[in-house]
Amino acid sequence: MQEGSTCATSFASLYRHGFVRVAVAVPEVRVADPAFNVERSLDLAHRAAREGAIMTVFPELGLSSYSAEDLFHQDALQDAVDTALDRFVEESRRITGVLVVGAPMRLDGRLFNCAVVVHRGEILGVVPKSYLPNYREFYEKRQFVAARDTTVDRISVGGRSVPFGNDLLFDASTVAGFVFHVEICEDGWVPMPLSGYAALGGATVLINLSASNIVVGKADYRRQLCTGHSARYIAGYLYAAAGSGESTTDLAWDGHALVCENGEVLAESERFAGGGQLVTADVDLQRLAADRMRMTSFTDNARDHRDRLRLLRRVTFAPTLPDTVVRLRREIERFPYVPADPAGRNERCAEVHHIQVQGLVTRLAATGLQNVVIGVSGGLDSTQALIVAIRSMDRLGLPRTNVLAYTMPGFATSSRTLTSARRLMSALGTTAHEIDIRPSAMQMLRDLNHPAAYGAAVYDVTFENVQAGERTSHLFRLANHHDALVVGTGDLSELALGWSTYGVGDQMSHYNVNASVPKTLIRYLISWVIETGQFGPQAAAALQAVLDTEISPELIPSPDPASAQPMQSSEAVVGPFDLQDFHLYYLLRFGYRPSRIAYLAQHAWSDRTRGRWPDLVPPDQRHEYDLATIKRWLEVFLRRFVQTSQFKRSALPNAPKVGSGGSLSPRGDWRAPSDASAQAWIHELSHDVPG
Known part of the structure; x- marks a missing residue:
């Protein structure tokens, strides 16, 4: 549906009033089987579109699987990932909304752990992972290099030049206030996450594609981390962790998906569920904008980092909105001054x-x-x-x-x-x-x-x-x-x-x-x-x-x-x-x-x-x-x-x-x-x- 459609602008539609419906998808995967993985991802992408979502986020390295280890250095796997990505991009023409999928990508003899931002048959940009964990059970530096190791800001994907880097902000021109930034797993766990600078630079929705194996107590920490980031940065925060099908040779996976907003959990997946999962939530962009505008220290903090923020690059795109009236699912308390609980x-x-x-x-x-x-x-x-x-x-x-x-x-x-x-x-x-x-x-x-x-x-x-x-x-x-x-x-x-x-x-x-x-x-x-x-x-x-x-x-x-x-x-x-x-x-x-x-x-x-x-x-x-x-x-x-x-x-x-x-x-x-x-x-x- 094109901008200005009566469905999108209907008084009953959430998109008329500063909300956006977002989805976090955790598809079932097979280790090192991109052909299977892309179909499971597309199934959830279509489902999210039917539910009126304008964005769907997938886990880290979802097209290849996260736990492929040294298979990442096999040309056969990388070729299969390239084919799967082509399939994903082409099918996205028939899907309303922007998709963010994880994939390993080759560049100048190096392998990067990337998030690929796709919209209606085009790749808007590719974001490489900035911080590679190499402690305890993680050995990512064995397979990948970090974002800082690149010397270019654009790469060729499918014969087209696209922006490349961890400094990208994606700005939806047809949805007021919808600007998002992408980070990958460990990027959100470090003391000074790049998403903080992105928020100061105008990003209202922060996205984390993660794998994140599960151990006792980790789910609570993830939840605290995501709600804390969303509160500190006055933003929406979408988190997708790997789930069913990842290798359990040495690790286990719970498929944890979260949508948070300004310190609150809006939606959360059922962990350890078999098969694919999709959670949706309606993020209130106007509420975030109102809080940021009133918090003068937020602007002061941005000014203190203005040299860093000037380096951020904006990728503008015009997302199409659902062709039906999308009614708000979010609970609005009748008594905002009185807790219902x-x-x-x-x-x-x-x-x-x-x-x-x-x-x-x-x-x-x-x-x-x-x-x-x-x-x-x-x-x-x-x-x-x-x-x-x-x-x-x-x-x-x-x-x-x-x-x-x-x-x-x-x-x-x-x-x-x-x-x-x-x-x-x-x-x-x-x-x-x-x-x-x-x-x-x-x-x-x-x-x-x-x-x-x-x-x-x-x-x-x-x-x-x-x-x-x-x-x-x-x-x-x-x-x-x-x-x-x-x-x-x-x-x-x-x-x-x-x-x-x-x-x-x-x-x-x-x-x-x-x-x-x-x-x-x-x-x-x-x-x-x-x-x-x-x-x-x-x-x-x-x-x-x-x-x-x-x-x-x-x-x-x-x-x-x-x-x-x-x-x-x-x-x-x-x-x-x-x-x-x-x-x-x-x-x-x-x-x-x-x-x-x-x-x-x-x-x-x-x-x-x-x-x-x-x-x-x-x-x-x-x-x-x-x-x-x-x-x-x-x-x-x-x-x-x-x-x-x-x-x-x-x-x-x-x-x-x-x-x-x-x-x-x-x-x-x-x-x-x-x-x-x-x-x-x-x-x-x-x-x-x-x-």
Whole structure:
């Protein structure tokens, strides 16, 4: 399929959104039988193409077999390899994608262990092995010479001159960001691998053709090596090791294939499997590019090696893409801030909890204060802040009664949240108070000559913010009165959406422990406290009641005074927090364009069976969001985040950063103008996302 095909550019295709599907093949081989080996390799190459892969990588010396030993110096074997390579190149005309195969190659009376890069009937380049192991069971210098022993940078293969050397970068002109480099086995095990320079020079996918016999413990080391390289170089890393059919005269082979990306294993073969194996994975080139762009030290390191990097040669080619829509197979977590695995989630919750507590403990020690004031609403955010305040007193060896907790019912406070607030303050051992703000709020409304002061049901933003302001005014004056610090409660999700009132408790405080914790994670932090039994059954019941309550600002009264349910729903205005937290993560952490965020969200959220659900999400809360719904709420998010709410974030109080997903502190991860336009984001979303 040619560039521009509707299949490749379809919104549903992974190639439209900066992913590439790659394959690592481990064919069955016969020692010194290139005719057999090439057919087994081509079988897997065709299979990879049918699965939508744009690249397939084979093991070291795969056409000849790695374990041929002194047979490598036999002309009959080399002639057979040449014939097999010709067959491989010719058949590649019928295979979509680029192929990287291992073969011994003769040049000027020397034999090189090479990787041959093939695309649609042409050899793009040949990469010789740089470092030949000659220790323990390896005797490669007996048969081969290293890349440094060549005196040419081009060789003739099949009557055509092609680039030759370990300094080649292969640049796919029709796939943005897809630049790969090839190394062979030991090249990746040395202290200063050439792939590191290649990554600094722009390679985003690093390839290692390996043989690598197996001994006890080696598989774990390989895995660590590959994930470590991919993390250090912020790259994809493809590794193919020899498998079934290699000689077991003195060694054994497990056919280990790996695809890694930035420190994570995306795909891995079944080791010791008979016959040929193929593993595929979808590598996220845009994520790699985003991380490299933000890590200024990556560019600094490249500048330090600029003389070396100038020597790299680029081989540009135009790969054809699959002629069908290739749908993403990669798992996209619905809750990027919350690990789906229970063990990982518990570890994350404990770590976040300790960071929050340490932040407040340090601030109290620095100020010399021993009391904190906190407003308790019976909602998620104030509950988590209250838990942190209690644990901070425990850490400091101070009584929990030094937490001066105030619930302040207003015109719209429901009996449900008021009851929860009372139960929490009592169960956690605070000094509990209740202040009815309605009289002071009503006085303010009278001072403003607001219709609500005279019985009219005018519930506008003034009516709402009078209540919010009264609560905050009380908290700050109470802190003055009791020589205390006001603990803020507003979370990352609400700060991102501007779902807060400027200058009041969810935006302003002396120190905000929740400011970089998203709403979805706060739910699990509270659940973790319940699961681990930190405060006993009475507190656990009160905490569970908070989790079971709909999120609401509770500022507009219900027509039914006896109702236990809030009149307002936060999520009906700003969108579902689980979905908006997804949008926030990918916009803040990576800066993705809206169409890509929508694509990822559709993949994660449009089918409840596609991804993993954290086990704490009840079945009745396992929502689905179709693309139209995602697009609608993403537009809301973009307008609120980019255009209307930055001025609130520019005046945030101090708060600890807790996660790599980012914070919105103007002194930390996020600095933005308060008067920006969201038009560029809205335009891209409108024009590039169907529906």
